[in-house]
Amino acid sequence: MDKELLRVVIILIGMLVMIGMLLWHFFKSLRERREADDYFDDSEYDIGDEEFQVDEDEDELDLFPTESVVDGDGLLDEEEIKPTPKEPPKAAAAPKPSPNKTALPGLIEFSIVARADEGFNGEDLFEAFERVGLIYGSVKVFERIDKNRLVDFAVASMIDPGTFPDTHLDEFYCPGIVFYMQPREVDNPLAVFDDFMETIDTLAIELDGVVWDNQRQPLTAETIAQFRQMLAAR
Template identity: 85%
Template sequence: MDKELLRVVIILIGMLVMIGMLLWHFFKSLRERRDADDYFDDTEYSDSLVDEFEVDEDDDEMDIFPIPDAVDGDGLLDDESINPVPRASAKADVVKEQPKTALPALIEFSLVARADEGFNGEDLFEAFERVGLEYGSVKVFERIDKNRLVDFAVASMIDPGTFPDTGLEDFYCPGIVFYMQPREVDKPLAVFDDFIETIDTLAVELDGVVWDNQRQPLTAETIAQFRQMLAR
C-alpha cells in the first residue's frame, strides 16, 4: 500500500475516534442533566425546603445584633473624632461589686483529733469559749457578729453533728467541722480570715490536724487560693 494512502487512512480513523468520543460525552451529559431534572421534579420536599429558607423581613436574624447609630460622614472629620479626648482614669469608672453568686456556696474545713479517743466534750466547750464561739439553739457552736448574725459554725463529726449540753465529760468525737457560707455574710474575706484564725487556735489548744475541703492537710497554698477567690 502506498505510504501516502496509508497516512490518509490513519488520519481518517483518528478523526472518527475523536468524533465518537465527543458524541459519547454529549449524550452522557444530556442523560445526567435529564436525571437531575427528574429528581427535583419528583421530590416531595423541594417546595418545603424553599419555604423553609425564605426570610421574613420582620424576622431577619440580623436584627438580633444591635446596629450602632448612623454617623454623619462630616462628623468623622471633627477634631474630636480624629483626636478623641482621653479618659480621665480607669479608677474613675464605676467598679462593679462581685455578685454573691460568684462566691463559693460553702467552705468546709475540719479539725481531726490526734488522740485515738478524740476530743472530749469538756475540752471542746472550754476551747470554744476562749475563742469566742457561742453555743446556739441548734446545738452547734457559732461565730456571732455585732448584728447577732452567724458568720460561721462548728459542728461535731458524729451524726447528727450536734454537741450535747449535758454529760460533757462522757462525750467524745473524732473531730469537728467548720462551716462558712460566703454568700450569706457581708464581708466574706474578713470572715474567712477569722475562720482560719479560729481553726488554727483550736488546732493548737485541742491538739488536732486541720483538713481542707478535700480531706487533705490544709496548706498555706489552699488558704491563699480561697482568699483570692473571696477577694475578687
C-alpha cells in the same frame, strides 16, 4: 244625621288628618336632606386620591407619612413645611456592676481531726470554744456571732447528726469537729474568712488536732491563699 253615619265621617276625617301630617313630615325631612347635601358639596372640597393611597406592603396603621413633624404655627403662616431633623438616640447609661456574690463558693468546709485515738472530749471542746468566743447556739452547734447578731460561721461535731450535747460533757467524745462558712451570706467574706482561719488554727493547737481541707487532706498554705484570692476578687 244618623249616628252610624256621623261616626264614619269622624273616622274618615281623622284618617285624612293623619295622612296629611305624615305627608308634611316626609316633605319637610326631604327638603332638609337636600339642603344638607348642597352644603357639603364634594366639588368644593376636591381631595386628590394620591395623598390617601395606602401601600398594601406597609403596616395597616401607617396611613400618613411620618418622615416629618408638622408645626401647627407653620400651617397658620402658610410657610413651607420642612422635616424636623431627628436627634440621635442617647445611649442609656450603663448600670454600675454590683458585687457578684454568685461567683463566690457556696460553702467552705474545713475540719480539725484529733490526734488522740479517743478523739476530743466534750468538756475540753466547750472550754476551748468559749476561749475563742464561740457561742453554743439553739441548734446545738457552736457559732461565731457578729455585732448584728448574725452567724458568720459554725462548728459542728463529726458524729451524726453533728450536734454537741449540753449535759454529761465528760462522757462525750468525737473524732473531730467541722467548720462551716457560707461566703455568700456574709457582708465581708474575706474578713470573716480570716477570722475563720484564725479560730481554726488556735483550736487546732489547743486541742492537739490536724487541720483538713474539704477533700479530707491536710490543709496547706497554698489552699488558704487560693480561697483568700477568690474572696478578695468578688
